[in-house]
Amino acid sequence: MFVLRRIGQSAVALFVMSVLVFAGVYAIGNPVDILISPQADQAEIAQTIARLGLDRPLWEQYWVFLSSALSGDLGKSFAASAPAIDLILERMPATLELAFAAMVIAIVLGIPLGLLAGLKPDSWVGRSIMAGSILGFSLPTFWVGLMLIMVFSVQLGWLPTTGRGPTVDVLGIPVSFLSWDGLRHLILPAANLALFKLSLLIRLTRAGTREAMLQDYVRFARAKGVAEPNVVGVHVLRNILIPIITVAGLELGSVIAFAIVTETIFAWPGMGKLLIESINVLDRPVIVAYLLVTVFMFIMINLLVDVLYTALDPRVRLKSAR
Amino acid sequence: MLAFFFLIDDSYMLRSPRLFPGWALLFCIASLVQNVTAPAAELRIGLSGEVTSLDPHFLAAQPNLTVARHVFESLTDVDPQTRLIPGLAERWRALDATNWEFNLRRGVKFHDGTELTAEDAAFSLQRPLSIKGSPGGFASFVRAVESTTVVDNYTLRVRTKYPYGALPEELNSILIVSKRHALNAGPEDFDSGRALIGTGPYKFLRYRRGDRLELVRHDDWWGQRPAWDKVTLRIVTSDPSRTAALLSGELDVIEHVPSADIKNIIKNKTLRVMQTTSWRTILLHVDQYRNQPPGVTDAGGKPLARNPFMDPRVRLAISKAINRAAITERVLEGLAVPAANIVSPGVFGHNAALNAEPYDPDGAKRLLAEAGYPKGFNVTLAGPNNRYINDEQILQTVAQMLTRIGIVTRVEAAPMSAYLGRVRKEETSFALLGWGSFAADLALRSLVATPNADKGYGAWNWGRYSNAKVDTLMEQALANVDRAKREALAREAGTLAMRELAFIPLHHQIVSWGMRTGLSYTPRTDEFTFAHHFTPR
Numbered sequence: 001m002f003v004l005r006r007i008g009q010s011a012v013a014l015f016v017m018s019v020l021v022f023a024g025v026y027a028i029g030n031p032v033d034i035l036i037s038p039q040a041d042q043a044e045i046a047q048t049i050a051r052l053g054l055d056r057p058l059w060e061q062y063w064v065f066l067s068s069a070l071s072g073d074l075g076k077s078f079a080a081s082a083p084a085i086d087l088i089l090e091r092m093p094a095t096l097e098l099a100f101a102a103m104v105i106a107i108v109l110g111i112p113l114g115l116l117a118g119l120k121p122d123s124w125v126g127r128s129i130m131a132g133s134i135l136g137f138s139l140p141t142f143w144v145g146l147m148l149i150m151v152f153s154v155q156l157g158w159l160p161t162t163g164r165g166p167t168v169d170v171l172g173i174p175v176s177f178l179s180w181d182g183l184r185h186l187i188l189p190a191a192n193l194a195l196f197k198l199s200l201l202i203r204l205t206r207a208g209t210r211e212a213m214l215q216d217y218v219r220f221a222r223a224k225g226v227a228e229p230n231v232v233g234v235h236v237l238r239n240i241l242i243p244i245i246t247v248a249g250l251e252l253g254s255v256i257a258f259a260i261v262t263e264t265i266f267a268w269p270g271m272g273k274l275l276i277e278s279i280n281v282l283d284r285p286v287i288v289a290y291l292l293v294t295v296f297m298f299i300m301i302n303l304l305v306d307v308l309y310t311a312l313d314p315r316v317r318l319k320s321a322r
Numbered sequence: 323m324l325a326f327f328f329l330i331d332d333s334y335m336l337r338s339p340r341l342f343p344g345w346a347l348l349f350c351i352a353s354l355v356q357n358v359t360a361p362a363a364e365l366r367i368g369l370s371g372e373v374t375s376l377d378p379h380f381l382a383a384q385p386n387l388t389v390a391r392h393v394f395e396s397l398t399d400v401d402p403q404t405r406l407i408p409g410l411a412e413r414w415r416a417l418d419a420t421n422w423e424f425n426l427r428r429g430v431k432f433h434d435g436t437e438l439t440a441e442d443a444a445f446s447l448q449r450p451l452s453i454k455g456s457p458g459g460f461a462s463f464v465r466a467v468e469s470t471t472v473v474d475n476y477t478l479r480v481r482t483k484y485p486y487g488a489l490p491e492e493l494n495s496i497l498i499v500s501k502r503h504a505l506n507a508g509p510e511d512f513d514s515g516r517a518l519i520g521t522g523p524y525k526f527l528r529y530r531r532g533d534r535l536e537l538v539r540h541d542d543w544w545g546q547r548p549a550w551d552k553v554t555l556r557i558v559t560s561d562p563s564r565t566a567a568l569l570s571g572e573l574d575v576i577e578h579v580p581s582a583d584i585k586n587i588i589k590n591k592t593l594r595v596m597q598t599t600s601w602r603t604i605l606l607h608v609d610q611y612r613n614q615p616p617g618v619t620d621a622g623g624k625p626l627a628r629n630p631f632m633d634p635r636v637r638l639a640i641s642k643a644i645n646r647a648a649i650t651e652r653v654l655e656g657l658a659v660p661a662a663n664i665v666s667p668g669v670f671g672h673n674a675a676l677n678a679e680p681y682d683p684d685g686a687k688r689l690l691a692e693a694g695y696p697k698g699f700n701v702t703l704a705g706p707n708n709r710y711i712n713d714e715q716i717l718q719t720v721a722q723m724l725t726r727i728g729i730v731t732r733v734e735a736a737p738m739s740a741y742l743g744r745v746r747k748e749e750t751s752f753a754l755l756g757w758g759s760f761a762a763d764l765a766l767r768s769l770v771a772t773p774n775a776d777k778g779y780g781a782w783n784w785g786r787y788s789n790a791k792v793d794t795l796m797e798q799a800l801a802n803v804d805r806a807k808r809e810a811l812a813r814e815a816g817t818l819a820m821r822e823l824a825f826i827p828l829h830h831q832i833v834s835w836g837m838r839t840g841l842s843y844t845p846r847t848d849e850f851t852f853a854h855h856f857t858p859r
Contacts, residue, residue, distance in 0.1 A: 029743020037382035037459030038757065038768065039495075041778025044465070048458040078457050079381065080374040080531075081509025090531065146562050153570045161567040162558055164533060267558040267567075269533035277372045277532075277559070280708070282739045 003303070010299040017295055018069070021288050022062050030054060031078045031282040052078055065288070074292070075285035079278070084285035088271055088293055093173045094164055095263070095270035099255040101177065101190035106197035107248060113198075114205025115232065121210060129202060136199030145192040145265040152188060160185050162267035189266040193259055197251050204247055208240030215239075242313055249305035253298040363551040365853050368558045368567055368576035376518055376529060377509035378497040379450040382459030387495075388850055389535055389555060393433075394497035394520035397424050397443060397478075398490045402844040402855075403668045404601060404760040406490055410438060410498055410521060411478075416803035419485035420468075424493075426476040431542040432500045433525045440478040444470040445501040447480075447493075453509065463492040465778065485801040487808045491670075491761055523548050523854040533557060537853070548854035555853070568593065568836050575841065577851040579834040581655045581711055587836045598845035599659055600833040601666045601758040604710055605769075606703070606720070606826040608637060608752055611786035615751030617702030621730065630699055631751070631785070637823040638679075639689035643727045644720055645681040650829050653715045658829035664757075664765050664816045666830040666847060671762025671799075671812035676820060678827075686727045698728025704744065705754030707735040711831055717754060720828075745784055753784055756831070760848065763799040763812035770824045771796055787824040 032049045040048070049055050053064065065075060074085045117129040153161040165182030167174035176182030212218060213236065221231050260272035267273070271290060278286035371385030378390035399409030411424040430438040447470055450460030466486040471479040482489060500519045507517035518526040523545060524537035537553045556573065558564040561580035567573040569590065579587060579595060587593045608631040609615035615629055630636045646660035660678035665671055690698060703721055707714040714735040721731035731752075736744070744750055759765035772788040773780030779793070780786070795815035802808035820827065833849045842859040846852075 028740045030746060032457060033742040033746055034739050035381060035383070035457040037462065038782060039462045039764070040459055041462055041465070041781050042775035043778060044458060044461045045781065047461070051455065052457065076455050081377055081380050081513065149563065149566045154566050157570060161570045161572050162563045163556060264560050265563050267560065267563055269530060273532060280737065280739060
């Protein structure tokens with residue numbers, strides 16, 4: 001029941017989004033104007049517009065899109081000679097790899113650091129963690145990205161500036177983190193993408209920890225003589241994980257969807273870079289397909305997060321409230 | 323289990339004075355493998371534009387053609403100064419006004435070892451018109467072609483629909499594919515490398531869309547053997563990242579060095595910059611067809627009785643009010659030369675006798691007063707903000723200069739896609755455009771000729787300037803198969819259009835390549851980056 005309703009809501013969201021994007025891109029201009037060679041004359045421009053079906057009224061173009069979308073065909077890219085969905089799926093592993101690497105960095109560093117800052121809020125350690133997280137929040141991604149490149153690639157020469165390393169196929173999916181060279185390429189963009197999420201998780205964990213430390217069950221555990229690591233690890237951490245998982249889940253979605261800036265700066269051949277280039281030339285099939293895929297992913301991640309709750313907190317049940 | 327993991331990590335950090343053990347570890351590992359340099363005979367180039375397809379006939383865009391021209395060649399070629407030179411055709415001549423004969427080089431080998439014949443050339447001239455779903459751009463290059471005849475393996479005759487002297491220039495844009503491999507191949511077969519069989523200096527090795535194309539030398543190439551066994555063309559669209567990749571030594575060459583980084587690269591002892599004047603002319607189209615063009619009002623915001631741009635004195639006043647030297651030196655940091663011509667210096671039909679209009683604000687004010695606008699008027703200047711070098715700053719600067727003589731100018735800058743949309747809807751009356759061409763008559767046909775859809779004239783003549791004399795001269799030039807006569811006519815037509823200020827020329831861009839000091843390149847006016855033209859020095 002719960003899942004069914006979710007799917008219904010998702011379908012409506014996808015439909016509304018496709019209408020909005022379709023109309024929006026149409027309002028901006030005609031892709032042929034920007035794609036076609038400047039030497040083209042009026043006749044060739046008109047022929048090309050007709051060939052791509054852009055001469056028809058908007059509702060008709062949308063209808064053509066919708067009817068083929070329902071049969072699983074999201075249209076062919078105007079600029080590249082391939083189906084839009086293929087272009088996106090081809091680039092998705094790169095983006096997912098980057099996003100997961102970023103989330104791993106954010107979680108592996110963020111929760112312990114947040115816990116530390118929460119346990120010792122007034123120590124210099126706690127203070128410097130918080131100061132660092134403020135920087136992570138407020139510095140713009142593109143600037144941090146360029147600085148990372150300047151410091152670690154240009155000045156120190158430790159890591160490559162841009163690009164994705166060689167890939168290995170795992171279950172048919174090309175991944176780059178298994179080879180050493182691939183990992184080196186991954187570090188900087190993943191760190192750049194992780195920075196904001198890292199700061200977020202630090203703050204969230206810290207706030208949760210501080211609150212939990214004052215709770216009766218913590219005092220009771222201590223009074224009972226439970227060792228400090230157990231108090232923190234079992235009683236505190238377990239109780240603050242729910243909001244952290246929620247945010248981490250949602251943020252994973254946004255990391256995937258908005259890796260655009262990082263991908264552009266690091267010339268990372270992912271979906272975000274594809275989207276930017278498609279917007280530049282008004283490649284509508286790709287833009288629409290990208291957003292549909294992204295919305296779909298958001299929905300799936302939310303669903304997953306909901307399921308995770310039940311595993312973490314037995315009080316949560318997946319059914320509608322009465 | 324999860325909690326346990328965090329517990330370990332956390333307690334470790336509580337005891338450890340080091341806050342970022344992960345980072346320290348990373349640095350250690352990374353420093354072990356630094357300075358991974360490429361073998362001497364590899365050239366790694368950073369390209370600035372996204373390549374959308376490897377099919378050489380799919381989309382006529384510069385990034386696609388840059389890549390394609392490593393693998394494929396055309397019948398006619400152009401040298402770094404945009405002058406025609408033999409390509410796959412050793413020589414060509416006009417038999418009469420509408421018949422041309424192209425004599426192919428003998429013994430030219432495709433990458434699969436087969437020999438190039440006139441059949442392949444004839445096929446390649448047809449193919450661009452037959453690709454489904456292509457955003458095109460190639461049809462215009464062969465629109466004059468009536469038919470092709472294969473006389474023998476090395477002779478191709480082309481008949482044109484009308485006398486057309488620019489055929490050799492147009493055919494430079496049509497790359498020759500192998501008929502055997504391309505006959506039933508679609509763009510996807512080129513992207514996979516299967517049909518990517520050309521005669522060019524480099525062969526396909528590997529392609530990752532949006533990332534890089536790897537090529538190896540074609541040892542049977544007829545031309546001078548390139549210095550590089552392997553070439554990697556990497557797509558790095560972000561300007562600062564491209565510079566960083568050059569600075570770090572990861573790339574040997576980058577194209578389109580961002581203006582802000584040129585000084586840094588010159589200062590760096592291991593790097594150098596090579597430059598030339600590009601074929602790209604930056605100009606302002608002015609509305610010369612509507613009585614009340616949009617955005618043009620009196621000082622109070624009310625429409626004017628007539629279109630001030632139609633008065634040649636007003637156009638001259640605008641041209642005089644623009645301090646081109648200041649724009650090229652300050653706004654463009656020396657990356658441009660002031661323009662007075664429709665095409666860049668050295669390009670076919672350029673008139674060296676024309677000088678850029680000197681900066682003369684007082685003269686401009688006098689002209690405005692003479693034309694009946696002593697108090698000036700208001701205009702809106704439109705243009706892109708992501709296409710040409712520092713385009714938005716140019717718009718702002720021009721606006722201030724015009725405002726100084728009383729033409730109060732508001733700037734509307736937008737991304738190229740949105741901007742072109744507005745231009746097509748005829749919502750602009752004063753608009754910036756950049757144009758690159760290797761012949762003045764071809765540029766005139768698109769930019770200045772009276773718009774005429776049947777003849778294909780004036781497709782980019784946004785201001786709809788119209789002068790029968792210019793049209794006739796341009797037509798005569800294009801119809802002339804004698805190159806010397808054609809150039810004289812093209813020059814005369816271009817000069818007349820510029821004297822009348824069909825549009826306001828601003829400057830010709832300068833194009834820059836950044837590279838290791840050990841490399842040399844003859845900078846190309848047409849802005850192309852070709853690995854096989856780089857040499858060690």
